[in-house]
Amino acid sequence: MVTSTGKGLNVLIKSEYSFSSNWLSFGNWYSVQKNLPDANVAIVCDGAFEFEKISGCFVWPGKLGVNIFKCENFDDFFIKLFDRKNCNLFDLPLLILDKGVVVIDELSSSVLNCFNEENILADDFVMFLKGKNLKKDFLNREFKDFSFSVDVKSDADSCFISFGENFVPHEWIHSNKVGFYEDVQPSNFNETKVLDIWSQAGKVFSVV
Numbered sequence: 001m002v003t004s005t006g007k008g009l010n011v012l013i014k015s016e017y018s019f020s021s022n023w024l025s026f027g028n029w030y031s032v033q034k035n036l037p038d039a040n041v042a043i044v045c046d047g048a049f050e051f052e053k054i055s056g057c058f059v060w061p062g063k064l065g066v067n068i069f070k071c072e073n074f075d076d077f078f079i080k081l082f083d084r085k086n087c088n089l090f091d092l093p094l095l096i097l098d099k100g101v102v103v104i105d106e107l108s109s110s111v112l113n114c115f116n117e118e119n120i121l122a123d124d125f126v127m128f129l130k131g132k133n134l135k136k137d138f139l140n141r142e143f144k145d146f147s148f149s150v151d152v153k154s155d156a157d158s159c160f161i162s163f164g165e166n167f168v169p170h171e172w173i174h175s176n177k178v179g180f181y182e183d184v185q186p187s188n189f190n191e192t193k194v195l196d197i198w199s200q201a202g203k204v205f206s207v208v
């Protein structure tokens with residue numbers, strides 16, 4: 001059974017190989033370590049063919065002992081994952097987080113109840129998987145909609161926060177800059193929590 005601090009849960013951060021994805025994935029990982037400290041965490045990074053072309057990206061997982069897997073296609077990676085036997089890193093249940101998600105709190109009772117009752121749940125940024133027919137359900141996209149995440153601009157309550165490009169400048173988040181953007185005046189609770197985690201994560205990121 002999964003606990004509020006992530007015990008019994010495997011987390012896979014889904015990312016791409018770029019400068020912005022590099023620090024966004026670190027921020028995601030940092031937020032998971034802070035609020036789901038008992039979860040087992042790994043990263044899967046699309047764009048394996050780019051790994052030799054961009055120097056300095058995704059060096060931190062090796063330094064921090066975080067498993068990172070390279071692939072050229074996410075769907076193929078997950079299908080192969082479901083076919084693997086005795087893979088301790090990805091024993092189900094599995095929570096897949098988009099790189100841009102920030103975990104601002106422990107898992108709520110409503111999320112834990114859904115983990116116990118459902119096999120596949122998903123929204124645009126978060127997916128939860130468990131059960132015996134995952135490969136078939138995944139290929140058929142038989143996901144039950146569940147609002148795991150809320151936008152950072154929303155006042156809604158959630159432990160998973162996603163953010164659109166109206167939160168930080170489009171030109172900045174898609175540039176080759178490396179680091180956490182803090183030049184934002186928070187206007188609600190979710191923005192305050194995200195910026196607080198970014199501030200903490202940035203201090204660690206700068207030395208790994």
